Amino acid sequence: MSGVLYLIPNTLGDGDSAALADVLPEPVRARAAALQYYIGENAKTTRAFLKKVGTERPIQEIEIRELNVNTPPGEVEKLLKPILEGTDAGLVSEAGCPAVADPGALLVRRAHERGVKVVPFVGPSSILLALMASGMNGQSFAFNGYLPVDATERGKRLRELEALSRKANQTQIFIETPYRNRALLDTLLATCAPSTLVCVAVDLTLPAETIVTRTVADWKKKAAPELHKRPAIFLLLGA
Known part of the structure; x- marks a missing residue:
């Protein structure tokens, strides 16, 4: 059984963990903290987001792969592979909601094509x-x-x-x-x-x-x- 692709909103600018709580509901932060596989535009900024969220496991143990404007379309299938094998994943943008004015839309489309459940979460747009x-x-x-x-x-x-x-x-x-x-x-x-x-x-x-x-x-x-x-x-x- 395949995992779930969670669409995790980000903040719209720099801020600390307290500011994060103002724009992301607690259930969203809890789910984000529990995931062990992330796909983001930039690995460094994705790690910074996870640091603010507060992860259940050390950040260095979380797999982070990049999907941005430079990612060849053929690489998207590789990003889906862990999900198809049963791992839940989080898609996060640099700011705001993933897949809205964001390259993550291609991953979401492919997820639907492969029968992966996609769950969008509430956050700032x-x-x-x-x-x-x-x-x-x-x-x-x-x-x-x-x-x-x-x-x-x-x-x-x-x-x-x-x-x-x-x-x-x-x-x-x-x-x-x-x-x-x-x-x-x-x-x-x-x-x-x-x-x-x-x-x-x-x-x-x-x-x-x-x-x-x-x-x-x-x-x-x-x-x-x-x-x-x-x-x-x-x-x-x-x-």
Whole structure:
């Protein structure tokens, strides 16, 4: 009988064990502490997560394998092998929920194909937390990942998303590399209509958490929060 693949959420930023308890329910932490096989994007940061969780056995006795953007698709079957042989495993992301905007989705798909039971656990998702706090349409929304780096292409894509949002009354959500946050906000304000709503959610669940929703016109009148190198989620809703 095969083992179970548990999807273990991570925190959204650095913190100690006490902070972990604020965002991960006790049953999730207990299950995470009991597992002896983990799959994560980076072995070092996975060990750091397990140190915060507090494992039932020494961390050096826990098997940790990597799955990231550089992992060849053919290696995924090897990651599943211990599970197929009966070992329960935990899939953990660098931050937030595994398999959401995360390379772990391929492992989950393969697990379903091989008949492995997949169990998702409750934890912080920056995408959903930002949507909840934005005041925008939570009935219809789309996550678009990263927008183009090229300024011209980025502006073109934003105009497309704004038009779609206005037509379908659909919230559009996207992210950016933290050091380019300000450039993205500047493009948003230069591209979108004055009445379009824009939300910027920064450092979610962390002490410096900041969430601001304004029309483009109001964003231009008021100071924006400091965004440089801070994890951020951007949302827009055309009006």
